[in-house]
Amino acid sequence: MRTLLYIFCLLILPAGCAAVQPALSISNSENLETFAVKGRQGILINxxxxxxxxxxxxxxxxxxxxGNSRLQVPVGDAGTTGYPDLPSLNYIDRNxxxxFQMKDSTGQESDVYAASEFSSEDLQLEERSSVLEEILGFSLKSENFFYLQxxxxxxxxxxxxxxxxxxxxVFPGKYRGILVLDENTYYSLEPISKVQxxxxxKSLLLGSIGYEIFNSRNHSIAAVSLVDxxxxxxxxxxPEERFLLANLCAALLLQENISEE
Known part of the structure; x- marks a missing residue:
């Protein structure tokens, strides 16, 4: 998928991706902090x-x-109204x-598990319907899902x-991803389809270069650029929100180079 990002950048800027800066809804916020990422490229061992x-x-x-791995993929509690249970994900490609894990100075810690580049055929659903698509925010016919815990x-x-x-x-202006804990606790991920x-x-001719992250009150509180x-x-x-979103952003960054190995 990183190859697509480079193609999009080359379409809009002759100099390539180096000068690409995402146009965020919070670009003018006095509280906005920007951090460069270290360790994403180069030798990926350790x-x-x-x-x-x-x-x-x-x-x-x-x-x-x-060989034939089987991951539990529930979305919300099985008994939670509006959040169906996804019994499992049959996933063979272990590559x-x-x-990864993460800790911070306040004593918070995490365990993060992810599976990338699998298709709808790997999802073992009790039913396939437009209701599932609406709640979970994805097309059941896609060939490129990313699942994260x-x-x-x-x-x-x-x-x-x-x-x-x-x-x-393909539909950056319409699609929204959802990071969810339960019915009332969630964040939405909006594809970034504009650059400065x-x-x-300026709108990209095609695709997106990252995600802007909104809380349940639709306030933009973070973003991640996947360029370079x-x-x-x-x-x-x-602190708790920053830690959660740091884990999310790290996982999204790692997904982008997992197929490069």
Missing amino acids: QELEFGEFETSKVKRSWTKG QTFH IFLNKNLQPWQLILDNEAAQ GKKGP NGKVYFNTND
Whole structure:
């Protein structure tokens, strides 16, 4: 998918991606912090990502064991109204999975598990309907999903994301991903389809270059650029929120180079 990002950048800027800066809805916010990402490119053995006050552990690739791996993929509690249970994900390509941990200075810690580049055929759903598409925010016909679990501290219930990479590139103005803990606790991911130009924001001809992240009140509180080494943006001072979103941004950055190995 990174190849697509470079193509989009070359279409809009003769100089390539180096000068691309995302046009965020919070670009003029006095509280906006921008952090360059270290460790995304180069030799990926024992890879670690670092930005701002956050750093991942060494990233473990192919963390699923055995041949025909079976991951539990519930979205919300099974009994929660409006959030159906996804019983499992049959996933064979172990090369497209990764796991990392993160800690911060306040004592927070996390375990993050992800599976990338799988199709709708790998999802074992009790039903396939437009209701599922509306709630989960993805097309059941996609060939390029990204699934994420973030376990924070001692919590047994993970934050979860199923991201339709194809929809984010083909329909960036309409698609929204959702990082969800339960029915009332979630964040939405809006594909970034505009860049900063000399005369203001300029729309990309195709696709998106990252995600702007909104809370349940539709306030933009973070963003991640997936161009080159990547950048992470924070518009919140809440330590717990920053830590959660740091894990999310790190996972999105790692997804972009997992197929490069």
